[in-house]
Amino acid sequence: xxxxxxxxxxxxxxxxxxxxxxxxxxxxxxxxxxxxxxxxxxxxxxxxxxxxxxxxxxxxxxxxxxxxxxxxxxxxxxxxxxxxxxxxxxxxxxxxxxxxxxxxxxxxxxxxxxxxxxxxxxxxxxxxxxxxxxxxxxxxxxxxxxxxxxxxxxxxxxxxxxxxxxxxxxxxxxxxxxxxxxxxxxxxxxxxxxxxxxxxxxxxxxxxxxxxxxxxxxxxxxxxxxxxxxxxxxxxxxxxxxxxxxxxxxxxxxxxxxxxxxxxxxxxxxxxxxxxxxxxxxxxxxxxxxxxxxxxxxxxxxxxxxxxxxxxxxxxxxxxxxxxxxxxxxxxxxxxxxxxxxxxxxxxxxxxxxxxxxxxxxxxxxxxxxxxxxxxxxxxxxxxxxxxxxxxxxxxxxxxxxxxxxxxxxxxxxxxxxxxxxxxxxxxxxxxxxxxxxxxxxxxxxxxxxxxxxxxxxxxxxxxxxxxxxxxxxxxxxxxxxxxxxxxxxxxxxxxxxxxxxxxxxxxxxxxxxxxxxxxxxxxxxxxxxxxxxxxxxxxxxxxxxxxxxxxxxxxxxxx
RNA sequence: GCCCUGGUAGCUCAGCCUGGAUAGAGCAUUAGCCUUCUAAGCUAAGGGUCGCAGGUUCAAAUCCUGUCCGGGGCGCCA
Numbered sequence: 001x002x003x004x005x006x007x008x009x010x011x012x013x014x015x016x017x018x019x020x021x022x023x024x025x026x027x028x029x030x031x032x033x034x035x036x037x038x039x040x041x042x043x044x045x046x047x048x049x050x051x052x053x054x055x056x057x058x059x060x061x062x063x064x065x066x067x068x069x070x071x072x073x074x075x076x077x078x079x080x081x082x083x084x085x086x087x088x089x090x091x092x093x094x095x096x097x098x099x100x101x102x103x104x105x106x107x108x109x110x111x112x113x114x115x116x117x118x119x120x121x122x123x124x125x126x127x128x129x130x131x132x133x134x135x136x137x138x139x140x141x142x143x144x145x146x147x148x149x150x151x152x153x154x155x156x157x158x159x160x161x162x163x164x165x166x167x168x169x170x171x172x173x174x175x176x177x178x179x180x181x182x183x184x185x186x187x188x189x190x191x192x193x194x195x196x197x198x199x200x201x202x203x204x205x206x207x208x209x210x211x212x213x214x215x216x217x218x219x220x221x222x223x224x225x226x227x228x229x230x231x232x233x234x235x236x237x238x239x240x241x242x243x244x245x246x247x248x249x250x251x252x253x254x255x256x257x258x259x260x261x262x263x264x265x266x267x268x269x270x271x272x273x274x275x276x277x278x279x280x281x282x283x284x285x286x287x288x289x290x291x292x293x294x295x296x297x298x299x300x301x302x303x304x305x306x307x308x309x310x311x312x313x314x315x316x317x318x319x320x321x322x323x324x325x326x327x328x329x330x331x332x333x334x335x336x337x338x339x340x341x342x343x344x345x346x347x348x349x350x351x352x353x354x355x356x357x358x359x360x361x362x363x364x365x366x367x368x369x370x371x372x373x374x375x376x377x378x379x380x381x382x383x384x385x386x387x388x389x390x391x392x393x394x395x396x397x398x399x400x401x402x403x404x405x406x407x408x409x410x411x412x413x414x415x416x417x418x419x420x421x422x423x424x425x426x427x428x429x430x431x432x433x434x435x436x437x438x439x440x441x442x443x444x445x446x447x448x449x450x451x452x453x454x455x456x457x458x459x460x461x462x463x464x465x466x467x468x469x470x471x472x473x474x475x476x477x478x479x480x481x482x483x484x485x486x487x488x489x490x491x492x493x494x495x496x497x498x499x500x501x502x503x504x505x506x507x508x509x510x511x512x513x514x515x516x517x518x519x520x521x522x523x524x525x526x527x528x529x530x531x532x533x534x535x536x537x538x539x540x541x542x543x544x545x546x547x548x549x550x551x552x553x554x555x556x557x558x559x560x
Numbered sequence: 561g562c563c564c565u566g567g568u569a570g571c572u573c574a575g576c577c578u579g580g581a582u583a584g585a586g587c588a589u590u591a592g593c594c595u596u597c598u599a600a601g602c603u604a605a606g607g608g609u610c611g612c613a614g615g616u617u618c619a620a621a622u623c624c625u626g627u628c629c630g631g632g633g634c635g636c637c638a
Contacts, residue, residue: 023578030581039580041618051618076618077581117638157638205637262638289636303636310638339564340633366565367631399600412600424573427565429631431572436587440600443573443586450600458597499577507574510585521593521602538597560600 001087004067005036005080012062014043031481034072034079041076051076085472088483092470092536099490099547103497104145108325111136111147113333114254117154118241118261119163119188121181122248122385124432125368131421131553132365133333134254135502138551143497148257148325152317155238155261156223158205159188161216164223164233166191180240181247181384191216224307244386251389251414253553262313269316273302276352294347301348314345315352322356329359331500336364336427363500366429368421388437392416395438396446400560407453407560412446415554419445422552423506443510445554448545451513451520455542456558458525459535466532475533478519482537485515486544493551502552509548516541 006021016024021038028037040051040058047054055073062071069083113133116122122130133149140147166187175183191212198210205213222230238261249255273290276282282292282301289304301311321330332342342362349357370383393413400407420437424430440446475483489508496504516538525534546556 024580026580028581029583033581037581039619041580044618075581154638159638285636287636291636297634300636305636307636309636311636313638336565337632338638341638364564369631403598403600405598407600428573429566433572436572439587441587442600444600446600447586450598454598454601461597503574507585514585517601518603520597524597526597559598 001067001082002036004065005038008062008065008068008071008080009038012058014058016042028077028079031477031484033074033077035082035484036080038078038080039076040078044076084475084480084483087487088472088475088479088533088537091483091486091540092533094486094540094543096543096547098540098543099493100142100144101490101494102144103494104140104143104328107145107328109140109145109147110150110321110325110327110330111140111333112150112152112330114249114256115152115154115334116245117157117159118238119160119184120241121185121382122245123382124370124385124388127385127388127417128365128368128421128430129333129335130249130252130254131418132363132426132502134252134553135422135505135551136331136333136363136500138553139493139497139502139505142493142547142551145328148327149255150321151256151259153238153242153259153261155234156220156263156266156313158213158216158220160223160234160237161218161220162191162195162212163188163237164219164230165212165215167233167237176240181244181386184237184241184244248385248389251386251410252418253414253555260317262317265313265316265320266308267316268320269308269312269314270302270306272315272319272352273312281351281353292348292351294344294351299344299348311341311345311348315348318345318349318356318360319354322354327356327359329361331361331363333363333365336366338362339364361500363426365426368430368432370432389414389417391434392437395440399440399446405559406557408555408557411555411557412440412449412560415445415449415549416440417445418552418554419448419506422502423510425501425503446560448509448513448549449554449556450560451516452542452545452549452556453558453560454520455516455538455545458538459542460558462526462531462535465535465539468532470533470536471530472533476523478515478522479534479537482512482515482519482541485512486540489544489548492548496551505548505551509545509552512541512545512548516545 002022002025005025006018009021024039024042026037026039028034040054043054044051052073052075055076055078058078059071059073064071067083067086068080070081072079072081111133114126114130116126137147137149163184170187170190172183195210195212198212199208200210219230223234273282276292277284277290282290284290285304287304288306289300290302291298291300293299300309301315303309318330321327339362346357346360393409396407396409396412396416400409400412416437420432421430423443492504492508496502523534525531525538528534549556
């Protein structure tokens with residue numbers, strides 16, 4: 001539609017380039033003023049005339065194609081009114097593929113997300129990477145890319161040393177079987193409590209020298225050395241832990257292409273670093289620690305005791321993934337605090353001679369806050385992700401019972417949580433509160449799902465589409481608003497992909513649902529003289545909303 | 561100290577990239593609407609120095625500079 005207006009303006013003798021026109025063309029604050037607007041200020045200098053005179057002149061001069069029904073000058077603005085009949089006709093003709101584009105044919109996008117730490121439970125803070133990453137995968141797939149979701153488990157590190165110690169001392173086997181997450185958390189918290197009394201304040205964990213921390217370090221070393229007994233415990237912890245993760249992923253309906261422990265990249269990472277040392281790209285400190293210089297600073301990539309550190313694994317993993325997938329892009333979805341780490345990682349890869357680091361992107365997201373607290377596993381006073389989901393599902397059950405309808409409580413509850421996470425843009429912090437999570441009214445997941453169910457109800461009751469001839473004359477404002485909103489869906493999806501921002505789709509879904517509810521309230525469908533058109537409009541709305549929510553990983557129901 | 565973020569209604573946020581017409585939602589508050597396709601809905605009202613100060617511009621919530629307040633990063637941790 002924009003292109004059509006550009007053509008009109010060009011024909012009217014405006015010599016601006018298309019990109020400039022693209023920037024200038026805007027949508028008026030009120031639809032009564034028009035659907036698109038061209039401000040004429042910019043021309044007033046060139047033509048040395050007042051902008052409102054220019055607008056007036058242009059309005060008279062312009063010849064309109066069929067897609068535009070009228071043009072008006074209003075002050076300095078030239079306002080275009082699109083032909084609603086043609087737009088409406090297009091909209092009711094959409095199908096389930098609406099919004100899909102073959103942009104990413106044969107292109108692979110690797111998305112590294114979720115990445116929980118083995119042994120620790122998933123809490124409300126982990127939800128963001130998981131849900132964001134899942135949504136990005138869906139968006140890329142929708143646009144024809146082949147997206148590959150990688151769950152990069154934190155299966156190594158001091159917290160595992162601590163857990164192994166605790167496991168040997170206090171494990172309750174039955175409890176582990178019954179509720180692995182709860183038992184592992186109990187062990188971890190118990191260890192931290194013991195350790196805490198011995199900790200020297202202000203000293204970093206690495207340099208703590210006390211009975212408890214040292215025991216954990218000892219276990220970690222045994223693990224690296226391949227001690228059988230320690231390894232067995234480690235495997236057991238990982239297995240139990242994954243059981244817990246999988247339960248959550250099942251509830252969230254999140255799938256990964258591969259799940260892999262970061263420890264698996266230790267050897268490869270070290271090999272790369274050894275080569276770099278030989279090629280003098282990396283240098284060695286006297287004590288054996290290896291570093292490269294990045295931005296004039298030493299960045300260590302192997303520890304003095306020759307064990308791998310975080311970045312060692314990441315180097316190995318990145319190189320291996322590039323080889324395995326030959327990706328177009330790889331996106332790391334993590335907390336924004338890791339920004340520097342990833343910036344350095346990308347630079348180091350370039351220094352090491354790899355040419356794919358410009359394909360790597362770090363999508364950093366803000367913190368989830370609960371009240372004013374930031375959640376820490378250490379203390380154990382955390383809100384488990386599972387509990388959050390269970391609580392919203394419970395609330396949904398209650399609501400469904402109250403209404404005596406057939407809704408699916410899990411879909412409603414999970415949808416509510418996903419929507420809260422996705423509706424704010426990734427970079428922003430998210431305020432999480434029970435009040436908000438359990439409020440299913442207004443700007444919420446259930447509100448949107450509800451509007452879908454209402455639409456479905458109409459279609460169901462109508463039975464068949466009314467076959468009488470559709471009359472596109474006399475569309476009312478509710479119908480037009482809905483038509484316009486539906487027609488803008490493809491743009492929104494593309495924008496969300498370009499900016500890696502599913503919140504655009506979340507906001508769109510809400511606005512779309514809102515317009516539908518207004519329409520629903522004002523326009524009877526069944527039995528009305530516009531039934532033929534309205535039924536199809538309702539159906540187009542359903543299709544669009546379903547696609548839109550699909551991209552957020554939120555499921556719809558025919559009834560709720 | 562250096563770097564990254566954020567500051568818009570009582571609360572939670574959108575708009576900022578790409579400057580344009582009276583700054584938008586939701587929650588909460590108040591007042592209405594269920595004999596009509598699901599009231600998880602709709603309608604209406606109140607509520608704003610867009611942190612502050614300069615600058616650029618015909619035009620600034622939006623761009624630039626400075627400043628104040630909050631969050632974060634600057635480990636051989638992950």
